[in-house]
Amino acid sequence: DDGEAIVSRFQEYLRIDTVQPKPDYYKAVDFINSQAKSLSLESQTNEFVKGKPHLLLKWVGSDPTLPAILLNSHTDVVPFEESKWTHHPLHAHMDNQGDIYARGSQDMKCVGMQYIEAIRKLQASGFHPIRSVYLSFVPDEEIGGHDGAEKFAESHLFKSLNVGIVLDEGLPSPSKSYRVFYGERSPWWLVIKAKGPPGHGAKLYDNSAIENLLKSIESIRRFRASQFDLLKAGGIAEGHVVSVNMAFLKAGTPSPTGFVMNLQPSEAEAGFDIRVPPNVDSEALERRLVEEWAPAARNMSFEFKRKHSGDPLLTAADDSNPWWRLFENAVKEAGGRTSKPEIFPASTDARYFRNAGVPAFGFSPISNTPSLLHDHNEYLGKAEYLKGIDVYVSIIKAYASYESKSGSRDEL
Ligand code: MET
Ligand SMILES: [Zn+2]
Numbered sequence: 001d002d003g004e005a006i007v008s009r010f011q012e013y014l015r016i017d018t019v020q021p022k023p024d025y026y027k028a029v030d031f032i033n034s035q036a037k038s039l040s041l042e043s044q045t046n047e048f049v050k051g052k053p054h055l056l057l058k059w060v061g062s063d064p065t066l067p068a069i070l071l072n073s074h075t076d077v078v079p080f081e082e083s084k085w086t087h088h089p090l091h092a093h094m095d096n097q098g099d100i101y102a103r104g105s106q107d108m109k110c111v112g113m114q115y116i117e118a119i120r121k122l123q124a125s126g127f128h129p130i131r132s133v134y135l136s137f138v139p140d141e142e143i144g145g146h147d148g149a150e151k152f153a154e155s156h157l158f159k160s161l162n163v164g165i166v167l168d169e170g171l172p173s174p175s176k177s178y179r180v181f182y183g184e185r186s187p188w189w190l191v192i193k194a195k196g197p198p199g200h201g202a203k204l205y206d207n208s209a210i211e212n213l214l215k216s217i218e219s220i221r222r223f224r225a226s227q228f229d230l231l232k233a234g235g236i237a238e239g240h241v242v243s244v245n246m247a248f249l250k251a252g253t254p255s256p257t258g259f260v261m262n263l264q265p266s267e268a269e270a271g272f273d274i275r276v277p278p279n280v281d282s283e284a285l286e287r288r289l290v291e292e293w294a295p296a297a298r299n300m301s302f303e304f305k306r307k308h309s310g311d312p313l314l315t316a317a318d319d320s321n322p323w324w325r326l327f328e329n330a331v332k333e334a335g336g337r338t339s340k341p342e343i344f345p346a347s348t349d350a351r352y353f354r355n356a357g358v359p360a361f362g363f364s365p366i367s368n369t370p371s372l373l374h375d376h377n378e379y380l381g382k383a384e385y386l387k388g389i390d391v392y393v394s395i396i397k398a399y400a401s402y403e404s405k406s407g408s409r410d411e412l
């Protein structure tokens, strides 16, 4: 198979409209299934939630008693502002430098297709896995994964697969070495609300809803700055500080021509995307929220739109974990290098697999590329894509031919 055919299959997947909030999941699943057929993989589709198909493929290994490998990817992508892109985000246009522009080119249709292409190459080389290799294509990651990976990871089906190690998405690296993730920050999607007496727009008085909300916003911004300063000072990675960013601000009394200008509203609210590292005292952070960010004494309340409860689990990324050693070596053998394992700054479905007791690494084999996840003009270079396939060839080969029983989950 030549590079051209490989790249055009990637483009074909990118052109399927799986944009939230109305992804065409069936089209994506049909496409991947047609690829699976050409590789004679076993296939099953389950709808843990109606209309949200989860596709599971299996490359059967020769020793069913050994824990299996799971290669996970999500089929949905985030929305885009079409007019801000150089090329239409669903056209998967390749420019004359070989860069392919599309939503999902980095996050993470690349990875899903690279798994497939790596298996194609391994089969062509005559390789036979000892451990079974599963490929999982999950829906809904970008809206929290509750109807996707979470249901799958909690299912009897998942238990029955006896998975020993999961690979899921990572982030592109601007340098030569690949980034790898062994844990992630927990998402807290927080909405704070302020109430206060309404009043004439010309009147100065205390405790209006907007004044109350602004005091909180000032306090939150001070905290944000303290965390950002740590990052700017260097020596600490993104995944180890708390990020707090405002997602929306809502206040005012609507009128047909905009907002009423001479009325101070009685309610105001703001939403924040907060990401909490595993090493942070989350109870202390929550106290800060109750006491400073949304104090009842200032007529404030709060609500979590999403909050990952419990401590996020970490996968050992050192010599105590044979899957780590194998991973690091396999990347090296493919001519790549991994940088120091990190905490993923955002969230991935890997947390659901870790919660199910299975170790998981976050990895997207993309080097020398700016991270453009959820950004305009997301792209991936053709050469980088092809190189990534060879990296997976090496990893899958190492994992699927690893015979030691110590790859069982009980020992990790
Ligand atoms: C918290 S749901 C995860 C959605 C997306 N992967 C993010 O990190 O924002
Ligand atoms: Zn993703």
Ligand SMILES: [Zn+2]
Pocket: 078, 107, 142, 373, 374
């Ligand atoms: Zn994403």
